[in-house]
Amino acid sequence: xxxxxxxxxxxxxxxxxxxxxxxxxxxxxxxxxxGLHLSTYNAYQSxxxxxxxxxxxxxxxxxxENHGDKLDLLMCLNQDTMDRHQRLMGxxxxxxxxxxxxxxxxxxxxxxxxxxxxxxxxxxxxRLVQNTVGMAAVxxxxxxxxxxxxxxxxxxxxxxxxxxVDENVGVAxxxxxxxxEHFKPFEQIPPDGGKPLAVxxxxxxxxxxxxxxxxxxxxxxxxxxxxxxxxxxxxxxxNLGIMVRQVEDEIGVANMxxxxxxxxxxxxxxxxxxxxxxxxxxIGAAAMMEIPVAFINVMRAGPSTGVxxxxxxxxxxxxxxxxxGDFERIIVAPSNCxxxxxxxxxxxxxxxxxxxxxxxxxxxxxxxxxFSVDPDKIDMHPNIDRGELITKPSDTEGYIRYxxxxxxxxxxxxxxxxxxxxxxxxxxHDEDSTLISDEFTNPHKRRAMxxxxxxxxxxxxxxxxxxxLEGPVDADVTLVGWGSTDGIINExxxxxxxxxxxxxxxxxxxxxxxxxxxxxxxxxxxxxxxIIENNFSGQFARYMRSETGxxxxxxxxxxxxEPFMPHHIVDGVKAQVNGDxxxxxxxxxxxx
Amino acid sequence: xxxTAINLTARDFKGKSDPDWCPGCGDFGVLNSIxxxxxxxxxRPHEIMTVSGIGCSSNLPGYINTYGMHTLHGRSLPMAxxxxxxxxxxxxxxxxxxxxxxxxxxxxxTHTARRNTDLTxxxxxxxxxxxTTGQISPxxxxxxxxxxxxxxxxxxxxxxxxxxxxxxxxxxxxxxxGDVRHLSGIIQQAVRHKGFSIIDVFSPCVTFNLNxxxxxxxxxxxxxxxxxxxxxxxxxxxxxxxxxxxxIYTGVFYEGERPSLEDVEPVLKTGGPLSxxxxxxxxxxxHKIITGMM
Numbered sequence: 001x002x003x004x005x006x007x008x009x010x011x012x013x014x015x016x017x018x019x020x021x022x023x024x025x026x027x028x029x030x031x032x033x034x035g036l037h038l039s040t041y042n043a044y045q046s047x048x049x050x051x052x053x054x055x056x057x058x059x060x061x062x063x064x065e066n067h068g069d070k071l072d073l074l075m076c077l078n079q080d081t082m083d084r085h086q087r088l089m090g091x092x093x094x095x096x097x098x099x100x101x102x103x104x105x106x107x108x109x110x111x112x113x114x115x116x117x118x119x120x121x122x123x124x125x126x127r128l129v130q131n132t133v134g135m136a137a138v139x140x141x142x143x144x145x146x147x148x149x150x151x152x153x154x155x156x157x158x159x160x161x162x163x164x165v166d167e168n169v170g171v172a173x174x175x176x177x178x179x180x181e182h183f184k185p186f187e188q189i190p191p192d193g194g195k196p197l198a199v200x201x202x203x204x205x206x207x208x209x210x211x212x213x214x215x216x217x218x219x220x221x222x223x224x225x226x227x228x229x230x231x232x233x234x235x236x237x238x239n240l241g242i243m244v245r246q247v248e249d250e251i252g253v254a255n256m257x258x259x260x261x262x263x264x265x266x267x268x269x270x271x272x273x274x275x276x277x278x279x280x281x282x283i284g285a286a287a288m289m290e291i292p293v294a295f296i297n298v299m300r301a302g303p304s305t306g307v308x309x310x311x312x313x314x315x316x317x318x319x320x321x322x323x324x325g326d327f328e329r330i331i332v333a334p335s336n337c338x339x340x341x342x343x344x345x346x347x348x349x350x351x352x353x354x355x356x357x358x359x360x361x362x363x364x365x366x367x368x369x370x371f372s373v374d375p376d377k378i379d380m381h382p383n384i385d386r387g388e389l390i391t392k393p394s395d396t397e398g399y400i401r402y403x404x405x406x407x408x409x410x411x412x413x414x415x416x417x418x419x420x421x422x423x424x425x426x427x428x429h430d431e432d433s434t435l436i437s438d439e440f441t442n443p444h445k446r447r448a449m450x451x452x453x454x455x456x457x458x459x460x461x462x463x464x465x466x467x468x469l470e471g472p473v474d475a476d477v478t479l480v481g482w483g484s485t486d487g488i489i490n491e492x493x494x495x496x497x498x499x500x501x502x503x504x505x506x507x508x509x510x511x512x513x514x515x516x517x518x519x520x521x522x523x524x525x526x527x528x529x530x531i532i533e534n535n536f537s538g539q540f541a542r543y544m545r546s547e548t549g550x551x552x553x554x555x556x557x558x559x560x561x562e563p564f565m566p567h568h569i570v571d572g573v574k575a576q577v578n579g580d581x582x583x584x585x586x587x588x589x590x591x592x
Numbered sequence: 593x594x595x596t597a598i599n600l601t602a603r604d605f606k607g608k609s610d611p612d613w614c615p616g617c618g619d620f621g622v623l624n625s626i627x628x629x630x631x632x633x634x635x636r637p638h639e640i641m642t643v644s645g646i647g648c649s650s651n652l653p654g655y656i657n658t659y660g661m662h663t664l665h666g667r668s669l670p671m672a673x674x675x676x677x678x679x680x681x682x683x684x685x686x687x688x689x690x691x692x693x694x695x696x697x698x699x700x701x702t703h704t705a706r707r708n709t710d711l712t713x714x715x716x717x718x719x720x721x722x723x724t725t726g727q728i729s730p731x732x733x734x735x736x737x738x739x740x741x742x743x744x745x746x747x748x749x750x751x752x753x754x755x756x757x758x759x760x761x762x763x764x765x766x767x768x769x770g771d772v773r774h775l776s777g778i779i780q781q782a783v784r785h786k787g788f789s790i791i792d793v794f795s796p797c798v799t800f801n802l803n804x805x806x807x808x809x810x811x812x813x814x815x816x817x818x819x820x821x822x823x824x825x826x827x828x829x830x831x832x833x834x835x836x837x838x839x840i841y842t843g844v845f846y847e848g849e850r851p852s853l854e855d856v857e858p859v860l861k862t863g864g865p866l867s868x869x870x871x872x873x874x875x876x877x878x879h880k881i882i883t884g885m886m
Contacts, residue, residue: 032886198885208881214871217678240877243677243859243866248703252670255663259643259674262661263682264867267674285664375886380878384871391868393638414867415659416679418638423607423653425662426646432608435654435662439612 003491004062006036006191009070010138011056013085013592014077017049019128023075023135024055026152028199030144031059032372035193039487040370041067041563043592046224046308052080054592061191065336065371065487069567072186073141074111075134076102084591086111094183096137098130114141114183121174124167132168136175143189146176198375202366202484203228203270205337206296209344210268211240212380217260217267219245219253221275224308225364226298229270250275254282254295261286261293262424264389264414266348270296273315274305276322283357284323287453289424290402290412292351292358292387294344299363301561310561311364313483313534316511316543319359326450328457330358331511333483337371338378339509345382350463353387354456355412361511363534365563366484388412394419402431404448408455457513464510466518471497471504477573478526479505480552482540485532485564492569499570501577508540516548523550530554530576532569554582562588602627605637607655618795618806619649619716621769626685626714627656628772629779640683643672645692648723649716649795652687666697669704672711673853679865680710680854683783690717694730694750705759705788710852712782713790715752716769718797719804726800733836736803752792753833757826757846763789764829764846768809769796771842778844787852794842809840816843823847 010027012020024040031038039058045051058068074089076082076097082105089095089111095104099115116137118130132153139149150169157164200208207229210218218237220230230246237244247253250271257267271279276297286293299315301307319331330350334340340362351358390413401422403410410431413420423429427437428446436442436449469478471493481489486507496503506522508515523529529552531541536559545551556572558564568586575584605627613619630640640658644650646665653660659682663671672686693701693715704711720738721727727740731752736745756764763785767775775793782789794809821843822828829845854860863869873881 029886196886198882200885204885211881212873212878216866216869216871217674219674236881238858239880240873241859241863241866241869243857245677247670248699251667252700252703255667255670256674256677259661259663259671260678260866261674262671263641263675263678263865265678266871267678281664282667285667289661289663373885375882378882380873380881381875386871414679415641415675416638416682416865416867418636421637421657421659423660423662425654425660426664427662433654434609435651438651 003064003494004060006059006061006188007068008060008072008142008186008190009056009058009068010073010075011054011071011085012075012077013052013054013081015049015080016044016047016051016053018077019131020053020055020077022156023131024057026135026156027057027138028370030148030152031190032197032199034190035195035197036061036190037064037193037197037372038199039064039067041365042368043562044309052084052592054081054590059190061193066491066566069565073138075138077131077134078102088590094141094186096134096141098134112184114179116175116178121178122171124171129171132171133175136172137179137183140176140179141183141185143185146173149176195374197372199370199372200337201228201368201370202337202340202362203298203368204232205341206270206344206360206362206367207232209341211236211242212382213345213348214266214384215242215268215348216265217243217257219247219256219269221247221250221253221271223272223275225300225368226270226272226296228367229296250278251282254279257293258282258286258291261291262289262415268294268296270298272298272300273302273318276315276318280322283329283359284325284327285426286357287323287327287329288426290355290410290453291424292348292355294347294351294358294360296360296362298367299361307561309364311534311563312559312561313363313539315361316539319361320512320543322359327453328512329356330460330513331361332358333361333509333511334366335483335486335507335509337366338373340366341378342382345384349383349385350460352389353385353409353463354460355387355409356456361483363484390414390417390420393417400432402429402433402449402452404431404452407459408452461513461515464513466515467506467508469504469506469522472502473504473525475502475504476527477501477503477577478523478529479503479532479569479573480508480523480529481505481532482508482511485534488564488566489532489569491566492573495566495570496573501573503573511543514547519544520548520550528553530556530573532556532564534563535559554584556584556586558586560588562590600631600636602631605630605657607657609654611655612651613648614799616798617648618718618769618797619652621772621775622649622687622714622716622793622795623652623655625769625772625775625779626687628776629783630658632776633780633783635683640685641675643668643675643684643686645688645697647689647692649687649689650692666692666695666700668692669697669700669711669713673704673709676709676711676854677857678867680860681865684711685783686711686713688715690715690719690731691721691729694752698730701755702759705756705761705790707853708760708762708787708850710786710854711788712779713788714779715790715792716795717752717792718795718801720797720801722797722800733803751833752790753845754830756790757830760850761790762787762848762850763844765791765844766793766833766842767791768794768813768842770806770809774815774842781844785847787850812838812840813842814839816841816845
């Protein structure tokens with residue numbers, strides 16, 4: 001069930017190389033300019049040509065943070081799409097397809113079939129023309145005026161010349177008119193949301209958030225699903241004065257950002273689990289040398305190469321244990337796109353203040369999903385606080401880089417300044433950087449330095465917001481999730497409550513440091529707690545148990561590579577309330 | 593950035609700690625040569641960053657009075673590249689051993705040379721793993737018996753000089769740590785050179801490598817500058833660098849001109865070092881980004 005008065009979902013399917021992105025993008029722009037919200041999820045494979053791409057776009061007049069439970073309209077760019085998904089399309093739905101090359105199958109569940117004789121309509125041999133014809137038919141069926149589509153096509157193609165614009169508008173007109181003559185449009189037309197919205201992906205949001213937070217050095221090695229951060233940074237680097245480097249491997253990436261951070265720039269990199277594995281030694285180095293630096297890990301289905309184009313929440317323990325030794329690092333899993341944006345400035349302020357590494361744990365679902373956003377909610381000028389950073393030279397001597405203090409934080413000087421010459425070492429060192437690792441190991445100094453670094457983490461909890469319980473305090477069911485499942489669980493909780501199972505929820509964002517006491521305050525009063533995770537083994541459940549001793553009543557876990565849909569959680573909760581199981585694994589209906 | 597008003601000496605670059613190297617270690621000569629070179633070039637300690645990896649020789653940043661980073665095994669070059677990119681007005685000297693630079697860090701060695709980043713890389717090559725008490729390194733000779741090769745090394749060693757030239761380094765030299773005057777002069781040239789400069793220094797391990805000793809080198813070394821050698825001729829440079837028998841050449845093998853990474857990086861054209869710039873976005877920049885999303 002949706003949260004608004006208009007809730008419509010369409011899907012476009014075809015093979016890689018058929019140009020699904022273009023109609024998807026044009027439709028998205030039409031929707032957000034109308035002031036409507038959207039959430040898109042693109043299911044794809046690690047292939048440049050071929051395979052099956054399936055783009056789901058959900059549109060509503062209320063905020064939507066997931067791709068929903070149902071499809072109203074399916075646009076097939078190839079026979080495979082028809083064969084795979086026709087069975088999902090029941091009465092009241094529409095299937096749009098090129099009738100020259102695609103035939104409906106036998107699994108007719110009652111959808112209205114909207115075949116388009118593309119060759120007859122267009123007289124064109126350009127195979128991408130079917131996308132424009134199809135998109136025009138979709139626009140008609142949805143109740144979007146042709147002039148709106150015409151404007152969008154003009155905007156999209158004008159850079160490629162008037163001829164391109166004319167061709168696309170011409171075939172769109174033919175498709176739109178054909179649809180008007182032959183098909184019945186949906187009864188409900190999209191309302192006008194008023195204020196135009198913007199559209200972004202989680203990767204773009206994190207890159208923008210980094211730029212707004214003052215990142216001046218970004219390095220990367222391309223890896224799905226994190227490459228979008230690199231692409232945004234590369235496209236905007238020159239205008240924004242950000243240096244972007246593509247490096248030989250993730251080891252080089254991580255060490256470059258640590259070096260740049262030590263020299264004084266806010267530095268960032270992004271990768272996925274495999275690349276992150278190569279970066280881990282540098283995270284320990286940053287912790288030992290007390291260098292503020294941030295790493296984004298966009299999780300995909302593992303282990304190893306795994307399913308590179310699919311989502312999972314499987315890297316929590318990898319991040320908890322990244323790098324040898326016993327030390328802390330900040331780990332944060334943003335709840336949605338806007339939260340991912342805001343988290344960047346917050347993380348950089350924390351790493352600067354506490355002089356430690358931080359990991360932003362995203363996943364394919366929010367990083368590559370595209371979501372609408374109210375542009376006024378994007379604060380491009382967040383507060384920037386660099387903590388105890390010395391930026392001016394001094395003529396006094398005796399600077400001690402790792403001075404033992406009550407807070408554990410020692411004022412950090414930018415290298416290059418006169419009066420602050422110092423060494424940063426990955427060997428254990430004394431407060432004045434003298435190595436105590438080789439010639440004379442000193443147990444008392446070693447203990448003092450371990451405690452100094454650990455002490456910094458005593459205070460970070462005070463600087464970050466604890467998770468809040470949403471919904472009635474005395475609910476029958478409490479859903480606990482972390483990271484990107486926020487919007488999905490939110491909708492499931494509302495649906496469950498509407499179905500008579502009173503449900504509240506707790507979404508946890510900060511993994512380290514962890515609000516153990518606050519969380520226990522809430523969960524100890526909960527009647528039935530169910531933890532929801534996009535993984536097999538319950539990584540978060542185990543982590544929370546290790547931090548708090550708390551064991552949940554039940555679990556809902558999904559590890560087939562596809563994200564949760566709200567009804568997966570609704571079904572899972574109902575099964576547990578009925579006493580059928582205490583670990584529910586939903587069945588993925590849409591196979592791509 | 594060199595300041596000539598204050599004349600410092602090598603002693604002013606002495607670090608807080610004394611080296612923990614074995615008596616007779618070749619690395620003493622390298623440390624002395626670097627201290628002498630930067631003093632003679634007129635630098636002051638805060639104008640230099642010394643970056644190392646891990647290994648006996650990588651302890652050097654603790655023994656020199658400059659900004660320093662003593663980083664991870666094999667990672668000195670990307671670390672130093674990050675430093676240089678963030679503050680390109682700093683003079684960054686990278687030091688380490690043969691295992692650190694040519695073994696575990698080999699990938700970075702290749703790509704740093706290709707990028708021609710303005711770094712001065714001094715490799716203390718002792719043809720052995722010393723800190724781990726004596727195993728072969730990527731530069732150990734065939735036949736060399738060590739704890740990891742008790743029956744003799746069977747693997748062909750890497751040639752750092754030809755590798756560096758082939759990968760695009762623009763200043764490639766070799767030296768012997770027992771000749772401080774010569775090495776110090778080459779380090780000065782390397783620091784002055786704009787682009788990636790590497791000096792492969794024979795720096796004997798007196799404890800674990802009993803083949804490639806001080807005497808071994810003294811008997812064989814010939815200086816390129818004592819005979820006719822055209823440093824812009826990379827082919828001849830490679831031929832001479834391949835010799836490792838009765839004659840082993842030291843000196844500058846090759847120097848070429850090619851824009852360094854900082855020179856071709858548009859973000860560094862104006863505005864000074866990145867690390868000292870204002871953070872945050874301008875109003876117009878921010879507006880442009882947001883409208884691009886609508």
